[in-house]
Amino acid sequence: xxxxxxxxxxxxxxxxVAPPLRLASSGEIVWHFETDVAVIGFGGAGACAAIEAxxxxxxxxxxxxxxxxxxxxxxxxxxxxxxxxxxxxxxxxEDTAENMRAYLAHEVxxxxxxxxxxxxxxxxxxxxxWVQHNGVRYAGKAYDHKTTYPPAGYSLYYSGNxxxxxxxxxxxxxxxxxxxxxxxxxxxxxxxFYKPLRKSALKKGAQKxxxxxxxxLVIDKTGRVIGVEIARVDPASWAGFVxxxxxxxxxxLHMVSAPLADRLRAxxxxxxxxxxxxxxxxxKKGVVIAxxxxxxxxxxxxxxxxxxxxxxxxxxTGDDGSGILLGHTVGGALHRMEHASAWRFINPPATWPKTxxxxxxxxxxxxxxxxxxxxxxxxxxxxDGQAILIMDHEAFERSKTEISRKTARPITILQTRLAFKYAxxxxxxxxxxxxxxxxxxxxxxxTVEAYNKAARGESADPFGKSPDQMVEITTAPxxxxxxxxxxxxxxxxxxxxxxxxxEDTGHVLHADGHAIAGLxxxxxxxxxIASNIYLSGLSLADGVFSGRRAGRSAAHSE
Numbered sequence: 001x002x003x004x005x006x007x008x009x010x011x012x013x014x015x016x017v018a019p020p021l022r023l024a025s026s027g028e029i030v031w032h033f034e035t036d037v038a039v040i041g042f043g044g045a046g047a048c049a050a051i052e053a054x055x056x057x058x059x060x061x062x063x064x065x066x067x068x069x070x071x072x073x074x075x076x077x078x079x080x081x082x083x084x085x086x087x088x089x090x091x092x093x094e095d096t097a098e099n100m101r102a103y104l105a106h107e108v109x110x111x112x113x114x115x116x117x118x119x120x121x122x123x124x125x126x127x128x129x130w131v132q133h134n135g136v137r138y139a140g141k142a143y144d145h146k147t148t149y150p151p152a153g154y155s156l157y158y159s160g161n162x163x164x165x166x167x168x169x170x171x172x173x174x175x176x177x178x179x180x181x182x183x184x185x186x187x188x189x190x191x192x193f194y195k196p197l198r199k200s201a202l203k204k205g206a207q208k209x210x211x212x213x214x215x216x217l218v219i220d221k222t223g224r225v226i227g228v229e230i231a232r233v234d235p236a237s238w239a240g241f242v243x244x245x246x247x248x249x250x251x252x253l254h255m256v257s258a259p260l261a262d263r264l265r266a267x268x269x270x271x272x273x274x275x276x277x278x279x280x281x282x283x284k285k286g287v288v289i290a291x292x293x294x295x296x297x298x299x300x301x302x303x304x305x306x307x308x309x310x311x312x313x314x315x316x317t318g319d320d321g322s323g324i325l326l327g328h329t330v331g332g333a334l335h336r337m338e339h340a341s342a343w344r345f346i347n348p349p350a351t352w353p354k355t356x357x358x359x360x361x362x363x364x365x366x367x368x369x370x371x372x373x374x375x376x377x378x379x380x381x382x383x384d385g386q387a388i389l390i391m392d393h394e395a396f397e398r399s400k401t402e403i404s405r406k407t408a409r410p411i412t413i414l415q416t417r418l419a420f421k422y423a424x425x426x427x428x429x430x431x432x433x434x435x436x437x438x439x440x441x442x443x444x445x446x447t448v449e450a451y452n453k454a455a456r457g458e459s460a461d462p463f464g465k466s467p468d469q470m471v472e473i474t475t476a477p478x479x480x481x482x483x484x485x486x487x488x489x490x491x492x493x494x495x496x497x498x499x500x501x502x503e504d505t506g507h508v509l510h511a512d513g514h515a516i517a518g519l520x521x522x523x524x525x526x527x528x529i530a531s532n533i534y535l536s537g538l539s540l541a542d543g544v545f546s547g548r549r550a551g552r553s554a555a556h557s558e
Contacts, residue, residue, distance in 0.1 A: 043070020045523025
């Protein structure tokens with residue numbers, strides 16, 4: 001990316017970010033708050049950074065535009081952990097750090113150094129023990145089958161592509177998706193993992209600076225980051241009360257009516273413009289940026305990752321890219337900003353991954369048994385967000401019986417039933433079905449013929465599916481279930497790009513490779529383990545790993 005060609009003023013303005021405030025001496029301005037480590041963003045990664053800094057014996061303050069939580073509080077409370085965790089051992093799951101590394105190498109690619117991936121796997125047990133020490137709990141059985149998310153009563157499952165044949169060449173499948181205890185049927189899943197970390201951070205002494213938007217970084221004459229300028233709505237004022245209500249209702253309504261939630265966000269922003277007061281936070285040892293990605297900033301998504309504009313934004317209003325752009329204002333290098341993860345989950349029902357997923361031409365383009373993000377990547381990168389399941393009458397009717405409280409959570413049941421009712425079409429012939437979905441009849445017919453041949457074991461499937469994971473498409477009427485963006489269920493999305501960091505310390509790196517003194521980044525504000533492709537729980541695990549790294553490094557900064 002060439003900085004000279006970018007409209008950085010416009011991009012920064014979209015996130016409420018201003019150029020850094022350079023001081024000749026720290027006495028030039030009034031410091032309203034003073035701490036050792038200031039953490040911008042009090043989500044999962046931010047909470048871990050604050051806890052780690054406090055554990056190292058220094059002060060920590062958490063700055064959040066709202067009241068904390070971030071995308072972690074909207075997540076499934078899944079932490080990807082392995083190598084012989086306490087829960088794995090309790091449930092009789094055999095795993096090693098090397099086995100975990102061999103599998104993740106396929107998913108992580110070269111987004112981090114091999115040494116970093118090895119360290120992530122080698123410390124996975126310790127990180128999982130650490131979150132439990134800070135209040136996260138696990139209790140439940142191991143789910144033995146491939147699923148998007150297991151039903152209630154299970155706490156460990158295959159949350160990635162571990163069961164895929166191609167991934168088993170050099171690794172043995174092991175359940176590593178750890179689901180925190182405390183998820184309620186009709187509430188957000190994320191608090192089960194986030195709330196204990198939040199409680200631990202505050203109990204250990206983290207200073208709350210809430211309802212405060214981080215506007216710009218403060219640097220000294222050498223370029224070292226020494227603080228943060230914030231625009232803060234007084235939490236004790238009437239404006240502060242209304243601000244909290246707007247933020248909470250926008251979060252609650254987003255999954256039901258995104259347009260209505262956006263109107264509340266617009267009111268929230270206008271309230272901030274009228275009532276926020278400028279204040280300065282001094283950070284004697286360093287600033288950690290952990291404010292999430294930028295999926296809620298339409299300007300940034302259109303600019304950096306336009307292929308993902310039609311997805312369901314997953315996260316909170318605070319995922320506006322402000323932290324990433326704050327780091328960039330002082331020279332922080334951006335990487336993989338075009339990269340996002342959109343998930344097309346098609347399991348449960350268990351039969352659906354055994355059918356054929358095609359594009360608008362009627363061609364297959366992926367192994368349907370892969371994890372949702374591995375299906376979503378080619379779906380959005382190469383197929384304009386198009387995905388249509390093709391199956392016969394027998395598979396269609398069987399799949400209806402496979403969705404229940406025994407196989408799925410309530411939200412998955414609801415989405416699947418809506419897909420059956422509103423996103424499915426049928427015809428007595430494949431040619432007729434092709435016309436109904438606006439595909440080429442001959443292409444769809446050839447695709448199904450090739451699929452059936454592979455399902456019978458008469459030829460190898462070009463995408464590596466084994467015959468036992470395929471069902472023939474032979475019995476009329478034939479069905480198409482539209483799983484494209486905006487149809488057949490949600491396609492949630494988060495951004496994966498961010499600030500380039502030193503993988504040993506979490507320091508934000510300048511474009512020329514040197515570390516920017518006093519500035520660190522973690523979670524989805526930084527490029528990390530989860531920045532190549534997403535697996536359920538990998539972002540939370542990376543938030544713990546990178547958040548602790550940044551908090552520890554900042555605490556020991558001179």
